Amino acid sequence: MIEFKLNGATVQTDDAPDTPLLWVVRDTFKLKGSKYGCGAGLCGACTMHVDGQAQRTCVLPVSAVAGKTITTIEGLGTPQDLHPLQAAWVEHSVPQCGYCQSGQIMSAAALLAANPSPTEAEVDTAMAGNICRCGCYPRIKKAILASGESSSPSAADLATEVTS
Amino acid sequence: MNTTPVMDKKLISRRTFLRTSAVTGGGLMVGFSLSGCSSEQPVLLPLEGAYEPNAFLQITPDNVIRFYCPRDEMGQGVSTGLATLIGEELDVAPWDMKIEWAGVHPDYVNPDFGVQGTGGSTSIKAHFQHLRQVGANVRAVLLEAAAGELDVPITSLSTDNGHIHSGGEKYPYGKFAATAAVLKAPEDAPLKSTPDFKYIGHDFPRIDAVAKSTGTAEFGIDVDIPNLHHAVVRRSPVAGGKVKTYNAQSARAIPGVTDVVEVGSGIAVVAEKYWVAKKGAAALEVDWALPELARVSSAQIRADYQDSLSSEGVMAAEEGNLDTGFASAAHTVEREYWAPYLAHAPMEPMNAIVRIENGEADVWTGSQGNVAPQGLVARYAGLDKEKVRSHNTYLGGGFGRRATLTHVIEATQVALATNKPIQVLWSREDDIQSGIYRPASLMRIKAGVDETGHITAWQAQRVGGNITPETLSNMMPALLPGMVGDGVIDWMVGVADSTFAGWVVDGSSVEGLHEDYDLENFTVEHITRDHGLPLTFWRSVGHSYTAFAKETLIDELAEAVNMDPVAFRLANTRNKTRLNNVIKAAGEHLKTMQVPEGQSLGFAAHSSFNTDVAEIAQVSVVDGRIKVHKVVCVVDCGMAVNPDVVHAQMEGAVMYGLTAALHGKLELQDGAIVQSNFHDYPILRMDEAPEVEVVIIDSKTAPTGVGEPGLPPIAPAVANAVYAATGQRLRELPLQLA
Secondary structure, three states: OEEEEEOOEEEEEOOOOOOEHHHHHHHHOOOOOOOOOOOOOOOOOOEEEEOOEEEEOOOOEHHHHOOOEEEOHHHHOEOOEOOHHHHHHHHOOOOOOOOOHHHHHHHHHHHHHHOOOOOHHHHHHHHOOOOOOOOOHHHHHHHHHHHHHOOOHHHHHHHHHHHO | OOOHHHHOOOEEOHHHHHHHHHHHOOOOOOOOOOOOOOOOOOOOOOOOOOEOOOOOEEEOOOOOEEEEEOOOOOOOOHHHHHHHHHHHHHOOOHHHOEEEEOOOOHHHOOOOOOOOOOOOOOHHHHHHHHHHHHHHHHHHHHHHHHHHHHOOOHHHOEEEOOEEEEOOEEEEHHHHHHHHHOOOOOOOOOOOOHHHOOOOOOOOOOOOHHHHHOOOOOEHHHOOOOOOEEEEEEEOOOOOOEEEEEEOHHHHOOOOEEEEEEEOOEEEEEEOOHHHHHHHHHHOEEEEEOOHHHHOOHHHHHHHHHHHOOOOOEEEEEEOOHHHHHHOOOEEEEEEEEEOEEOOOOOOOOEEEEEEEOOEEEEEOOOOOOHHHHHHHHHHHOOOHHHEEEEOOEOOOOOOHHHOOHHHHHHHHHHHHHOOOEEEEOOHHHHHHOOOEEOOEEEEEEEEEOOOOOEEEEEEEEEEOOOHHHHHHHHHHHHOOOOOOHHHHHHHHHHHHHHHHHOOEEHHHHOOOOOOOOOOOEEEEEEEOOOOOOEOOOOOOOHHHHHHHHHHHHHHHHHHOOOOHHHHHHHOOOOOHHHHHHHHHHHHHHHHOOOOOOOEEEEEEEEEOOEEEEEEEEEEEEOOEEEEEEEEEEEEOOOOOOHHHHHHHHHHHHHHHHHHHHOOOEOEEOOEEOOOOOOOOOOOOHHHOOEEEEEEOOOOOOOOOOOOOOOOOHHHHHHHHHHHHHOOOOOEOOOOOO
8 A cells, every 4th residue: 555645635545656646647636637658767757746846747657656655646736726827828828739738837847846937948958858749838938937026916817717 | 343544643631520420420520509499509618698509609797708619729829729719709708608518419429530539730721700700690680689778879889808888887788687588689780891800810828828827727537526437448559459368366365446347448357446447457467360461561551662662542632634744854753652550649648527317418528529428328338429428638649649538438338337326547668659650651742843943743652551440440430320320330431431442533642742742744653562550630730741741852853953942842832822922032041141160051831721831940950859949830721810829730730740740650560659758659748849939921811820821841841851960861751860
């Protein structure tokens, strides 16, 4: 039995210890926001925060997160209560197919937590592990830089309007 | 048998093909009805007291307005675009409607195809008139109902975002749902004129942006149902290989593995959790009977294509007289161009859920045509189509890949064999190595130009496989009625195969090789060489390679007569007004660009899917490495229904095209694909992504496609910039300096 914190709640699993965290979160805890893209830590679609650090969870055995704190996209914000980054994502109409965006946002959130005002080059470096096949990169970058400067209340208002 | 001459020189376009196959498909080509009054009713959510005027709209008494989106959302923004069309005339903000994915019904066919499918950059164009009319008709009924209930003249009423205004009061549409339901909708309510548009032509966030930024958008992979079991399939390393023998012992030894079953494509291992099934599949020992393709490697394919260039092909298009044309040329340039096989690699790998219970079935998968999963499950489970409910979801990328659904067949076969609800999920390795591909192409163009810069002759050839036979073999089982047996399908596909190989040109194979320029003397010839790797549509299809050949050669012709590449293109597109205008606009833009020291510009233009695009690439080459700093994209797509979505599609197409231009390459070793995941099939990443500036030509004409047309010009624009930077003409994709 492996125990860890998932979006604030303490959870336990008897999945095999070599099961990647991604599949424990998706199949056992039924949180489907984090995605499978490559299974090899190459695309970033599965990115979650492990003790605040962005990690590729498709190659992270669940045994390695015993006692740790995990945050997924569901723990970052919700449609009714968007994280400022998510609001910026909406304001810039970042997503196309949207499949990679949970991972993109989790990587970006970890970057901004460590470096609230990154340069363009720092954004490039921090986000180079996340592939977007639709090619939303210019908008991802804009959204991150916009959130970095301020939390953009106009974006949050706009997003609320769209969801309501 | 003396029928060949009739078919000679015939060109079958993708659209003609789809129409033809739909007609062959036994009455599937049903005209859409605005009133939704076909024999079988479309399946809408069961909602008490809802007004359901047609297959597209449902308005509840508490004023929840649902739009059943007939096209598939794969990122191209179609749900935003189509909601905008219907919402404009219904007078409801697109973001205030709830979007549901349409089930299978004739009313949801793509008017451009005659089948319920999404592709070919057709959706906005095909539904522009249609869905606005649906919206206008329903608004007219609501007004009539309101006039009756409120006992006021209809002319005193107005509407605004789902409400009817009357004498200072406003009433939700839903208040009149019951009355409207007993009235007959008009079929031709007047449409707004362009200046009155509230939503069309205006920017607002995509309506799916919140769901896709919060992890709450449901993709096929995310669907969960009670007792769902996961299956991982081990497939032949070479396409078309069959299981000879297998040993399941070590797979069954993995705790949690519930079943190991043989299916058409290989051996499936089943468990309650995906990871367990994955471990089980890895532990299997399988011996394969390999097909002819296993004798083939990349070098041989290339050599076969090269040899074939000198053999006689089938004429796809011709006009004038080549001899006369070349005789009047001052310069003749002849070049060869190569484009490799490519995988689509959408971020969401292929997956499908199939549940078969009590003689009925459900299938959940994100597809580019909800009718196909229904047809496949019905055929492979031996059920009537009416007994199969097909549920669409968001698609984690399409690009043509999600029109081929062998994963649905696998899920059906595993569900039948195990009597369990099954999700089949492909790994990324499966996606790259067991998929269906953009064909490789060898092209040769010989062109003549006179001293004034006029193209006098154009002789183009393309060698490679055709996508239509493969597409037929994948679509026929889905679209044909169950009574048409597999033997007949095999026969039809066989006929198609030999037809396209021998005497009819598959239009997709050569599209874009000659159409854009004013050519009086030209031929386009096709030589089919197919080694058996499965082939299909890949974003922009034939244009993805023909534009590269055509637009880099055009640069060489301009240079031969010492003309500016933009001026040369303008001089040779006088009869292609819209393309000429786009080239002119891009040329003006180019003159204003401040190019930093060490960077060079390249230009290309191409017309595809009724849309004209010119692109400028700003490039540097350092230590043999090509870096694209900026791309300017000028597009005329008619009226931009949502300009920001058009921008996004151009940006995305540039990135998708850059991946192909700079990295994309699949190779075969003994018939097996060498590449396997993103380490050796690299996708453009943020640190390589250029700034993209999009300029939309202001237009009042009806919209044309935007999903694909941004892609074809980018590879030649970059190649032309690399020439400007280095003096090297690159004629192979991906671009690599000597």
